[in-house]
Amino acid sequence: MSRTKDKLGNFTPQDAPDYEDVLQCMRCGFCLPTCPTFALTGRERSSPRGRVALARAVAEQKLEFTDAVKHEAFFCLDCRACTTACPSGVRAGEVMEICRSQSHQQYPLKHVGKSFREFILQRMLPNPDLLEKSMLPARLYQRLGIQWLVRHSKALKLGPSWMEKAEGMMPDLEAPLRPQLPELTPARGEKRGRVGFFLGCIMTLMYPGVSRQTVRVLAHQGFDVITPKQVKCCGAPHLNEGDRQTARELALFNLDLFLKAEVDYIVTDCAGCGATLKEYEELLEEMAEHDKLAVFRAKIRDISEFLAEVGLRTEGLKPVHKSVTYHEPCHLCHAQGVSRQPRDLIRQLPGIELREMEEASWCCGSAATWGLKFSAESQQVLDRKLNNVKQTGADILITANPGCQLQLAWGVREAGMPQDVMHLMELLGQATPD
Amino acid sequence: MISKTAIQHLIDKLGAANVAYEKEDLLVLGYDSTPGIHHLPEIAVFPTTAEGVLAAMEIAQREGLPIVPRGSGTGLSGGSVPAKGGMVLCLNKMNRILEIDEENLTATVEAGVVTLDLFNAVATKGLFYPPDPGSQKISTLGGNVMEDAGGLRGLKYGVTRDYVMALQCVLPDGSLLTTGGKSVKDVAGYSFKDLLVGSEGTLGIITEVTVKLIPPPKAKRTFLAYFDDIRTAGAAVSKIIAAKIIPSTMEIMDKATINCVEDYVKIGLPRQMAALLLIEVDGHPAMVEEEAQGVDAILRQVKAAEIHVAKDADEAGKLAAARRTALSALARVSPTTLLEDATVPRSRLAETFAEIERLTQKYQLKVGTFGHAGDGNLHPTVLCDERNAEEMHRAHAFYDDLYEKVLAWGGTVSGEHGIGMAKKEYLARQIGPGGVRVMKRIKNAFDPKGILNPGKIFADEDPCTQAHVEEGFRVSH
Numbered sequence: 001m002s003r004t005k006d007k008l009g010n011f012t013p014q015d016a017p018d019y020e021d022v023l024q025c026m027r028c029g030f031c032l033p034t035c036p037t038f039a040l041t042g043r044e045r046s047s048p049r050g051r052v053a054l055a056r057a058v059a060e061q062k063l064e065f066t067d068a069v070k071h072e073a074f075f076c077l078d079c080r081a082c083t084t085a086c087p088s089g090v091r092a093g094e095v096m097e098i099c100r101s102q103s104h105q106q107y108p109l110k111h112v113g114k115s116f117r118e119f120i121l122q123r124m125l126p127n128p129d130l131l132e133k134s135m136l137p138a139r140l141y142q143r144l145g146i147q148w149l150v151r152h153s154k155a156l157k158l159g160p161s162w163m164e165k166a167e168g169m170m171p172d173l174e175a176p177l178r179p180q181l182p183e184l185t186p187a188r189g190e191k192r193g194r195v196g197f198f199l200g201c202i203m204t205l206m207y208p209g210v211s212r213q214t215v216r217v218l219a220h221q222g223f224d225v226i227t228p229k230q231v232k233c234c235g236a237p238h239l240n241e242g243d244r245q246t247a248r249e250l251a252l253f254n255l256d257l258f259l260k261a262e263v264d265y266i267v268t269d270c271a272g273c274g275a276t277l278k279e280y281e282e283l284l285e286e287m288a289e290h291d292k293l294a295v296f297r298a299k300i301r302d303i304s305e306f307l308a309e310v311g312l313r314t315e316g317l318k319p320v321h322k323s324v325t326y327h328e329p330c331h332l333c334h335a336q337g338v339s340r341q342p343r344d345l346i347r348q349l350p351g352i353e354l355r356e357m358e359e360a361s362w363c364c365g366s367a368a369t370w371g372l373k374f375s376a377e378s379q380q381v382l383d384r385k386l387n388n389v390k391q392t393g394a395d396i397l398i399t400a401n402p403g404c405q406l407q408l409a410w411g412v413r414e415a416g417m418p419q420d421v422m423h424l425m426e427l428l429g430q431a432t433p434d
Numbered sequence: 435m436i437s438k439t440a441i442q443h444l445i446d447k448l449g450a451a452n453v454a455y456e457k458e459d460l461l462v463l464g465y466d467s468t469p470g471i472h473h474l475p476e477i478a479v480f481p482t483t484a485e486g487v488l489a490a491m492e493i494a495q496r497e498g499l500p501i502v503p504r505g506s507g508t509g510l511s512g513g514s515v516p517a518k519g520g521m522v523l524c525l526n527k528m529n530r531i532l533e534i535d536e537e538n539l540t541a542t543v544e545a546g547v548v549t550l551d552l553f554n555a556v557a558t559k560g561l562f563y564p565p566d567p568g569s570q571k572i573s574t575l576g577g578n579v580m581e582d583a584g585g586l587r588g589l590k591y592g593v594t595r596d597y598v599m600a601l602q603c604v605l606p607d608g609s610l611l612t613t614g615g616k617s618v619k620d621v622a623g624y625s626f627k628d629l630l631v632g633s634e635g636t637l638g639i640i641t642e643v644t645v646k647l648i649p650p651p652k653a654k655r656t657f658l659a660y661f662d663d664i665r666t667a668g669a670a671v672s673k674i675i676a677a678k679i680i681p682s683t684m685e686i687m688d689k690a691t692i693n694c695v696e697d698y699v700k701i702g703l704p705r706q707m708a709a710l711l712l713i714e715v716d717g718h719p720a721m722v723e724e725e726a727q728g729v730d731a732i733l734r735q736v737k738a739a740e741i742h743v744a745k746d747a748d749e750a751g752k753l754a755a756a757r758r759t760a761l762s763a764l765a766r767v768s769p770t771t772l773l774e775d776a777t778v779p780r781s782r783l784a785e786t787f788a789e790i791e792r793l794t795q796k797y798q799l800k801v802g803t804f805g806h807a808g809d810g811n812l813h814p815t816v817l818c819d820e821r822n823a824e825e826m827h828r829a830h831a832f833y834d835d836l837y838e839k840v841l842a843w844g845g846t847v848s849g850e851h852g853i854g855m856a857k858k859e860y861l862a863r864q865i866g867p868g869g870v871r872v873m874k875r876i877k878n879a880f881d882p883k884g885i886l887n888p889g890k891i892f893a894d895e896d897p898c899t900q901a902h903v904e905e906g907f908r909v910s911h
Binding site: 020023024025026027028029030032033042043044045047049050053054057062063066068069072086087088089 | 454456457458459461462463465466467469480506507508526527548569571572695697698759761762763765766769770771
């Protein structure tokens with residue numbers, strides 16, 4: 001999916017889908033039973049096959065890029081379950097992500113909405129210092145201004161009672177992790193290598209305790225951990241909202257930053273970041289040297305993928321006598337194909353019993369801002385997930401992505417369920433001796 | 435063009451959520467899995483009861499709209515494509531399993547129940563619904579009945595028709611009728627339900643299906659055999675049948691298919707082999723043992739390159755699942771996958787493979803062949819690009835030649851996909867003008883005005899309903 005090219009049908013030339021990519025769909029429908037939005041509506045246009053057909057109709061000038069096409073682009077959870085299910089290799093989620101970018105070109109936002117969107121995507125997120133200041137909980141109301149948000153929630157197209165949910169989801173915030181982590185956390189025991197740690201925005205701001213464990217576990221496992229302080233947002237929110245240009249700028253920065261660090265691997269504990277980092281190669285095609293991109297791509301690992309690959313050193317791990325069930329983040333299992341590894345790690349922990357839930361790889365309904373934009377639908381998707389969690393009777397619900405963790409922790413609390421919701425690395429952290 | 439009043443009437447009867455008339459909805463209800471066929475309906479409805487179907491039928495009649503029933507749109511001959519526009523009647527919201535009758539070994543379901551959901555539901559009661567079309571995860575029972583879907587188990591267990599005991603349907607004259615019942619024997623009058631099975635939505639719209647269930651086999655053994663030459667695989671199939679062994683599954687994949695499937699499933703299929711056979715024998719453990727020995731002996735005798743036995747049910751399940759992705763996986767290599775459904779008497783299998791190879795050469799095409807070798811039902815699939823008219827022309831010539839041979843050998847132009855829009859001319863060739871006349875008389879008896887799924891099964895002169903003509907429904911920008 002290249003940046004600019006000849007105009008394809010009723011798409012604008014900038015960031016349009018490749019015609020080949022939509023033609024690849026032979027409409028077998030294997031994606032239908034895996035699509036949460038199709039399960040909600042039963043309408044073909046809210047299915048991956050239907051969405052690709054809409055994109056194809058726009059490309060073939062049978063349809064304009066209508067409001068309904070735009071709606072479907074944003075109603076797609078981008079969970080990529082359809083990519084996993086598609087034998088033909090169609091990537092409907094990516095086509096929709098591109099269509100989100102089209103939406104902004106075809107339907108430029110009005111002044112207020114536009115400036116707010118630009119403020120978030122182009123000013124706040126690319127700037128870690130600014131982000132950290134604004135997110136200090138006491139300042140959240142004043143600086144970012146929830147009231148300001150309320151006034152402009154229409155421009156953001158957020159769903160009803162989104163604010164209540166957003167507030168409810170907020171974990172108890174500690175100080176951001178980024179300024180606290182040393183550039184180098186030395187390996188313990190026999191050294192096995194040198195990894196760069198990609199600390200994601202949500203992790204440093206909302207789950208500093210999780211990423212602290214990630215670094216600690218990596219060190220305990222024998223790796224020098226390099227955490228570059230200048231790290232910027234991976235670009236996932238920008239891709240999600242259809243701002244591919246800013247995403248490219250961030251990607252270029254991070255690419256150089258980590259290549260300079262001369263690490264064996266680049267590891268992240270955020271599935272959303274991992275999926276995006278693995279897409280840099282495509283995103284930056286024609287903007288960075290191919291070799292550089294390939295080297296970068298070859299180093300990226302999700303933390304669970306990494307530990308399973310190098311082998312978990314289990315000697316000395318403390319037993320944790322708990323039963324756990326594992327919810328697969330979409331951006332880990334579908335976008336990155338990492339499904340077996342987290343389970344392998346869990347099974348290796350002494351004392352832990354893994355109880356599989358039904359539909360472990362079905363989305364939890366968080367999906368970046370989707371859960372706020374479509375709050376009623378999000379609740380339905382979440383209820384389905386919680387019901388499956390309930391049936392396992394496990395003590396702990398494990399996941400591996402901050403978006404899922406926010407949604408699940410909130411959902412479990414609201415539903416009065418007894419489970420603790422934890423990131424896989426918190427569990428590993430509990431098992432790792434001091 | 436449908437009137438605003440009619441839309442309002444539909445909304446009143448069915449509820450606003452069950453009526454779709456926006457272009458974006460209609461655009462995506464005008465196709466199934468058949469390449470190159472796409473027509474735009476004027477309205478789509480999603481009734482949730484048989485009464486809703488009746489109401490929709492009545493309004494369509496009044497408006498003079500053709501009615502096209504649709505399940506999940508996974509058909510492979512254009513059966514659910516609205517060839518002449520009109521109303522697409524989506525049955526996928528009628529998806530309740532109404533009853534599993536353990537005394538009579540039957541299940542009664544609404545037409546929109548997904549095939550695999552029925553399979554799973556009866557399995558929890560220790561029962562077995564065998565028909566398993568490749569798209570069983572998605573396809574609906576109503577669609578299965580309308581197209582008389584087959585599947586991987588057809589060879590031993592038969593096809594959908596063999597399990598249909600009763601049907602509830604809405605007929606074009608506005609009547610709601612039940613035909614058949616739970617009695618194992620029933621010769622009262624014409625077997626109307628059998629006429630409905632495979633009628634592709636041209637005689638009535640099915641709202642409820644009662645199927646026969648059987649006890650599941652107690653044991654299974656799954657073989658995976660590799661071959662250096664696809665004709666040897668064909669010979670192995672013929673010999674197994676001739677040895678009076680009826681496996682539950684005997685599936686073939688050629689090299690192109692193996693590679694595409696392996697690209698997707700990554701379970702270590704042999705990329706360099708000319709063909710593989712997936713063979714499963716099932717039944718009583720003693721019988722399975724005996725048949726497995728027989729299969730093994732024949733595979734050795736024909737000199738299969740390698741013979742493997744699945745180590746457990748999980749591995750066997752993965753192999754069958756991999757096979758089910760064959761058609762979709764072939765779509766990895768080309769934008770268009772034009773597949774056919776030629777079926778030959780099993781003694782002709784080796785010759786059929788030879789003929790497919792010859793024609794592939796003759797027309798310089800890329801072809802992947804897979805299918806239900808055990809029942810002679812092959813899916814030679816031309817991997818092409820619908821934008822290349824010249825290549826498409828060669829692809830059609832390939833099938834013309836192939837069908838000529840298939841018919842000469844006493845085969846059929848469709849084993850399990852139906853005629854729909856894609857194979858009307860081939861059907862005429864197979865059954866001749868006399869056969870077509872009889873079928874048309876039957877169609878007229880049920881649907882004199884021709885409102886039910888027009889443009890299917892029978893060739894007519896209207897160029898708009900010819901296969902591979904994509905209607906241009908351009909909108910001004």
